[in-house]
Amino acid sequence: MLRHGLLLIGLIFSFGSIAQKKGTSERSNIHGTTLSVYLKSKEGSACFSTSADILLCDAKTGALKKEIYCTTDSSGVPEPIPVKPGTYRVRLKRSKDTAAAPTIVIKEGQNNQVSLTAPNGTLRFEYEGSPQKPVAEYEALVNIRFQPGPIIRQKCSEELEYPPGNYYIEVNTTPVTRFNVDVDCGATSVVYIKEGVLLKITNKNALGPVTLYWPFGDKLLKAYTVDITGDTSKQVVPIKPGRFEAHWKNKDGGENVMRFLVAPDKETKLELIPFTGKLEIEFTLNPFYTMVNIDSISSIVYINQIISGQEYTLLSKEIKPGVRKLSLEHLPDTVDIIITSEGKRPKNEYLLPMAFPQTEVLSVSTNADESVHINLVLPADCKYYKHLFNDVCPRCHKRDEVLPILYSVTVPKGHKGPVEPFHKPHWKSPAKTDGCNPNWHCKRDNTDF
Numbered sequence: 001m002l003r004h005g006l007l008l009i010g011l012i013f014s015f016g017s018i019a020q021k022k023g024t025s026e027r028s029n030i031h032g033t034t035l036s037v038y039l040k041s042k043e044g045s046a047c048f049s050t051s052a053d054i055l056l057c058d059a060k061t062g063a064l065k066k067e068i069y070c071t072t073d074s075s076g077v078p079e080p081i082p083v084k085p086g087t088y089r090v091r092l093k094r095s096k097d098t099a100a101a102p103t104i105v106i107k108e109g110q111n112n113q114v115s116l117t118a119p120n121g122t123l124r125f126e127y128e129g130s131p132q133k134p135v136a137e138y139e140a141l142v143n144i145r146f147q148p149g150p151i152i153r154q155k156c157s158e159e160l161e162y163p164p165g166n167y168y169i170e171v172n173t174t175p176v177t178r179f180n181v182d183v184d185c186g187a188t189s190v191v192y193i194k195e196g197v198l199l200k201i202t203n204k205n206a207l208g209p210v211t212l213y214w215p216f217g218d219k220l221l222k223a224y225t226v227d228i229t230g231d232t233s234k235q236v237v238p239i240k241p242g243r244f245e246a247h248w249k250n251k252d253g254g255e256n257v258m259r260f261l262v263a264p265d266k267e268t269k270l271e272l273i274p275f276t277g278k279l280e281i282e283f284t285l286n287p288f289y290t291m292v293n294i295d296s297i298s299s300i301v302y303i304n305q306i307i308s309g310q311e312y313t314l315l316s317k318e319i320k321p322g323v324r325k326l327s328l329e330h331l332p333d334t335v336d337i338i339i340t341s342e343g344k345r346p347k348n349e350y351l352l353p354m355a356f357p358q359t360e361v362l363s364v365s366t367n368a369d370e371s372v373h374i375n376l377v378l379p380a381d382c383k384y385y386k387h388l389f390n391d392v393c394p395r396c397h398k399r400d401e402v403l404p405i406l407y408s409v410t411v412p413k414g415h416k417g418p419v420e421p422f423h424k425p426h427w428k429s430p431a432k433t434d435g436c437n438p439n440w441h442c443k444r445d446n447t448d449f
Contacts, residue, residue, distance in 0.1 A: 033083060034112065038078060038116070039052060040118065041185050042117060054090060057090075080111050092116055092186060123191065124158075126190055126192055138156040139153060145165070165182075171193060174224045174238060175240065194264075196240050198236055199270060200235065200267065202269050203232075207248050208248060210228050212224045213244065242262060257274065259275060261312045275331050277329070278328070278329045278372065279374070280372065281373075285297075285324075297356075299319040299342075301317045302316050305334075314331075319378075356378075359378065359380040396444055402440050404441075
């Protein structure tokens, strides 16, 4: 009896072992035979390429057996690639070092892994729109971030090799151009630079040192200093297109200022003449502002000048809420003024900010001796303002079919798909927010007013 029991236990154990082996074999074959290729740099750090071409070659003859395309996720983990079992030499297609290709035995039913040493990446510079033209005018300072490393000076006409990483780059354009660039194994990172133009200062009278500044937000950053001696052949500055200010001392020790614009794709000739115009803009609050639920109104004043038949912005100033006067100086004789305004809604209202129509003041003559005063009403008026508190339809002269218009781009909780206008009672998602939008909708006449 005991012997029969032991025999039964042995049969059960043997059957379980067979079943377990069969299950393991099936699980290992769920994904078939695959290969995962891990890339590392010469320094041993992981490469984070999103893709790489891998060559599987015969281990003895070196003949190409298969070319596979390997992809990795953001952490550098490669995707398993289906391959046939066998012995291969594995190398990167972009690597020229065939002797360093490791030999690997691809085992059937397993995810085989191999680590390849990839070449470092390279860094080169190109002009936007002119990739064939050498960037011979500039040099760059290149420094790897988040780890110690030297600052490397690279001519922008060269292509140099770098280990993988994130790099901070400064190019000695006027003004200086700064970049953050990722360099990866075996890949070329291209930094695109706007092609500079020549600024030729035509003054034949000596002014001494003149400093060029470029506006960066509310600040002025120094771009270049040139000595104006009257020799025009030495008063040439390679410079990027954009807005600039020139500052230099006058005979009395005061400061002269001239704002100017460097146009793209052109040679800019400039005679430095101090701008002495003064302007004072006083703002009166539009009564409409007190009738609507708006926290505050902010505006931006753009001071434009006509140069060679085209209008360019020389200066922009933000008028913060509560400011009622703006004083400007160092302006040319004639300027154009454009003002844009926006009203902020209370935080608990999910409505679009209210933009108002532009206020345009054209051809204002300035004065060097005293400020020219201008009075403006902000925000500007709109043809729909008169209907704000009057819901009588101007067509049918009735109000029984009139609904208020509310503008919204909010999405209900759980909503999927594109944002659609809501109808509660008459919602609209305006195609443009130009600041002059209707307040009411008449269903009878299908009219907005």
